[in-house]
Amino acid sequence: MTQICYFCSMDLQEFLEEGDKLFLPNLSIDLVIIGFEEGHLKCLLLKMGNKWLLPGGYIRRDQSVDEAARTILKDRTNLEDPHLQFLSVFGDSERRPGLGSEWKDFILNSGVKWDEGYWVNDRFVSLTYYALVDINKTHPTVHNFDEAYGWFHFDALPDIWMDHDQILKKARNRLKEDINRELITHNLLPDKFTMPELHKLHQAILEEKLDRSRFQKKMLASGLFERLPKLQKDTPGRNPYLYRLKKQGV
C-alpha cells in the first residue's frame, strides 16, 4: 500500500527507508500551538493510536531550523505569521520515538513493514517552539501520521505521547514568564478585542486575579493599542470599547 507523506513527494515506505536523504537525521521539531477560547488557554494536539502528541516534523536539508518550524506550522494550521518563538531543546539520550508501541503500531497499521533500523526509530533531539494563534483563524489539518486533532485545556490534557507532556509544561511556564516582558498576548485574540477580554486572557495565563483598574491603565499606558468605536452587544451592562494593535510608526 502506498501512502503519500505530507511533507514530501515520497510514499511512506520510501520515507522510512531513506527520508534522511531529504531530512536531517536525529533532529525533530515539535510545536506547542496555543490558543484562547471560552476563557481558557488551549493547545493543539494530534491523535496517534491511543495517545496524543504535539504537531511536529523534520528539518529539510535545504531549510534552516526556523524555516522548518514555520513550514510545519503553516502545514498544520494554514497560518502564515503568528507569534512563533523558540522554546527549548529536549535532548535526553534515551529519547526514541520507537520505544513505545504507538509509533510501531501506526507503521504496521499503515501496511508497511517495520524495521528497528529505520532512521525515524533512532534517538531524536527535539527542537521545540511555541506559537500563539487566534484559534478562530486556525484550521488544523490532519495528515497521514495522525488520525484526529483537538484543542485541549492545559489543565485537562489527555494521555500524552513520550515526553510531550514535559514540552507542554515548559511552554505553559514560558508563556507566564514572557507575558510581562513583551506584550505578545494579542496574538491569541482576534484583530479587534475588548479590554475585558484581554484582562481575562492575562488572568488565564498568569493563573491569578488581576486588578481591573490597574490592568486597564497599564495596557492603555503601553500605547500599543488604539481605541475603536464601542462594541454593540446584547448582554447587561455597559458596552466596552474595541481595541486593535496600533500600526507601527516608521
Place this chain on the structure above:
Amino acid sequence: MTQICYFCSMDLQEFLEEGDKLFLPNLSIDLVIIGFEEGHLKCLLLKMGNKWLLPGGYIRRDQSVDEAARTILKDRTNLEDPHLQFLSVFGDSERRPGLGSEWKDFILNSGVKWDEGYWVNDRFVSLTYYALVDINKTHPTVHNFDEAYGWFHFDALPDIWMDHDQILKKARNRLKEDINRELITHNLLPDKFTMPELHKLHQAILEEKLDRSRFQKKMLASGLFERLPKLQKDTPGRNPYLYRLKKQGV
C-alpha cells in the same frame, strides 16, 4: 600518521570516517565561555589556522545534550560546575564547517586525506551554551583540533571562524538580559569578593554606569551574600568588606 582525538579513543582518520557511529551527525555544541578580568569581560577562543573559534564538540549517542555540553566544558576548562546555560540554536541551511578553507587545511596538515563526504563536512546545527567562569580557576587545554587558546575582550575580538561571531554577540546580549533576572554574576568572581568588584562587573556587563549607593543596597537586600571581615589592602581609601555567597538554607 595517527592522531588521538580528544573525545574518544579513535584516531583522526577513524573519527573522520565513522565518528558518526559514536556521535550524532549534523549536530554540534558550541560554548561561549565568559570570564572577568581587569575590569573587562572576556571570552575563551581557540585558534585554528588564522581564525579563532569557540570551544565545541559533538554529542555522544549515549549522552544527553546537556551532559555533552558539560563534558565539553570539563574537557576544555577542567571546571566541574560553573554556571552553564543554554543559549540558542544556530540552524542556517548553509551552515557547513567545510565551506571555508581553515577546516580543510587543518585536516590536510594533520596528514590525513580529505573527503568532501566526511560526516563532519556536512551541514551542522549548532546548539550553543554559555558558561560563566572564574577566570583564575580555569585552566584551558589545547587539543588536536586547535593550536592555541586565548582570552579576548568582547570588544576586541580577533578574526572569527564561520558564524561564531554571531554566537558571541548573542551570548553578550543574553548576559545583559539575564543579569537582572537572576543574580548569576558571582560565578565570574572568586569565592570571596568585594562590593566594588561586583559593582564594576555589573557595569561591565551592562555597559553603563550604575549608582554605587543603589547597587550596594540592592545587592545586600537580595540576602544572597554574607559579609566577612574587611579586606586588608594597601591602596588609598577605606578597606572594603569581603562577601561570599550564603549557603542555601534547606
Place this chain on the structure above:
DNA sequence: GCAAAAGTGTTGAGACTACACCCATGT
C-alpha cells in the same frame, strides 16, 4: 589634614495597590 575609596542616608518622583466612584445598558 587631605584625597581617595567605601559605606550609608535623605529626599522627591514615579509606579503600584486597593479600593471607591461614576457611566451605560438590559431587565
Place this chain on the structure above:
DNA sequence: ACATGGGTGTAGTCTCAACACTTTTGC
C-alpha cells in the same frame, strides 16, 4: 429603579533614582 458590567479617579504605600553625607585608610 436596579443589577450588571465597563471605565476612571484617588489616597496610601512602595520602589527607585540622584545626590549628599559620613567613615576609613594612605600619604
